[in-house]
Amino acid sequence: MLLEEVPVAVDSFNHDGGVLFFCSHAHEDHLKGLNKKWRKGPLFASAITRQLLLLKWPSLEITALELGRTYQIPLMDGLEIEVYLIDANHVPGSVMFLFSGYFGSVLYTGDFRLHEKHQDIASLAPVRDLVGPFLQVNFGSFSKTGDKGLSRIYLDNTFCDPRFQQPSREDVAAAISKRFRRKWPCIIFVESYRLGKETLLLHLAQKLRSRVLVSEERKKTMRACGFESDQVQIQSCDPLQASEDLLQTEALRGCIWAISRQNLRKGMWQASDSGCAFHGIRATGWAEQARKEESMPSCEDLDENLVAVSDDGVFHYLYSDHCSFLELVQFLQFLPKAPVTFISPVGSSEGTYSFDGADGIQKLMASASVPSIRYSERPTRCFEKTSLPRAKRKAEGPHEEDGYEQKKSAGA
Ligand SMILES: [Zn+2]
Structure with missing residues (x-):
């Protein structure tokens, strides 16, 4: 910006x-x-x-x-x-x-x-x-x-x-380690990007007295971030290429295996075919959206262990870096x-993670006494629904092509 x-x-x-x-x-x-x-x-x-x-x-x-x-x-x-x-x-x-x-x-x-x-x-x-x-x-x-x-x-x-009331990352990490201690040993596939969730991965490794298996690239990233733990090890091969023997051996020892989002379920199928003990975890702040995409239980119904389990057996935790x-x-x-x-940008009638930005803007202004909020709208191909009425367009013209500003009225 x-x-x-x-x-x-x-x-x-x-x-x-x-x-x-x-x-x-x-x-x-x-x-x-x-x-x-x-x-x-x-x-x-x-x-x-x-x-x-x-x-x-x-x-x-x-x-x-x-x-x-x-x-x-x-x-x-x-x-x-x-x-x-x-x-x-x-x-x-x-x-x-x-x-x-x-x-x-x-x-x-x-x-x-x-x-x-x-x-x-x-x-x-x-x-x-x-x-x-x-x-x-x-x-x-x-x-x-x-x-x-x-x-x-x-x-x-x-x-x-x-609607976004995610618990602290510490609480979620503790809930995950508590749940999987009862299922140990096994392979725990944890979905992760190239950056982020390092603390969660290491927390699980420490609490379960185990290791985190990562790609060589991920290991370099963790080293650059200052995570030099011996508990982080380079995987001997990609989990999708792993042999039945390897998967069974890792499951008997127990390990935390970092895996990309697109490979999480494929890794779980591979492990399932090998007959070993395994589980898959998605820890994301977008669990609300995942519910819509994957017909899982509502996040408002997360149990006391902060988890919801989708039909395909993935454990969804509401874990957010925001x-x-x-x-x-x-x-x-x-x-x-x-x-x-x-x-x-806020709001979208069709975005993957759409939610109506209007409520958030109104409540943030009221709760935090913000004098004004300037924002732009996420471009959308569908113009039937916008997050805020056109009347709220900034009077003197938006600062961006699709920009808006909402100000408190006098005495508000
Ligand atoms: Zn970020």
Whole structure:
């Protein structure tokens, strides 16, 4: 997204001329436009994200920034901005960016999950010997909402709807290990992307006194993230290529086997054919959508063990690297009141993960006393249903082609 206040682009890399680029974390959908020949401008990221990007594109030039330090970075026109990185508690290397300068201060959360450390976000103190003129002014008034205080919050709105009430990742991990201790030993296939769920995989390995089997690429990723445990081992072959003997041996020893989403069920069929003991786990914040796709029990009916089991035997856990709706409200309450811009488009009449964005916008404004929320709508081929009525289009014109802004009415 290209910020409105300053020539800075976060997690979008197709802009030309005089723009500073920042990458909040290394999930694929935040790397659009990057490739091995990319040279559009200075690129900044946390040290872990830099390592992950270099695994993919070794020739990229990326400046690593530490968390908790203030950096001054020159802009093209003689001005400069300051940036301060905050742990986003989303996946390894993920950060929020606090930009300060002539425009005041702008917080870009990127994808994040609320952490208790975020309670102190309004009282962040810059390291004294690194304080520059802009940040000094802005941090001084940051918690007082002065003219140069927090001017905008770019917010991760992935689950900005009251229906999303995912429990903490710690609680879900504990529920999973408790359930499968009773079924041990066996193979536990855990669906995972290339990045994310490292803590869950290691938690299971520790609680079950076992190992995590991963692909060579996944092992490199985990090493780049600082997970150097002996309990993470490279699989001897892809689970879909595994022989009956191998599957039976692994099941008798017991193992946690990381597997891609598209291969989860195929891996389970393979294990089933071999006659070994196995289980499959999907741990995702999108369990609500999975229910629609896979005719599984409603997530509102998750049992006390936080699990729902689909007809094909997959255990679905509501495990999210993003904030629940209530956590979004809490997070905003830790900050000075400032206008919000949603990072992701809202609503869709036909999107894979569609939900009506209107309810989330209304309830977030009411619960967190947000003065205004700016957002764009997800493009859709079906125009019969929109998440908000046209009358709510921003009066002076949207900031994007399909942008909207909802403001509190006077006295609200
Ligand atoms: Zn992400």
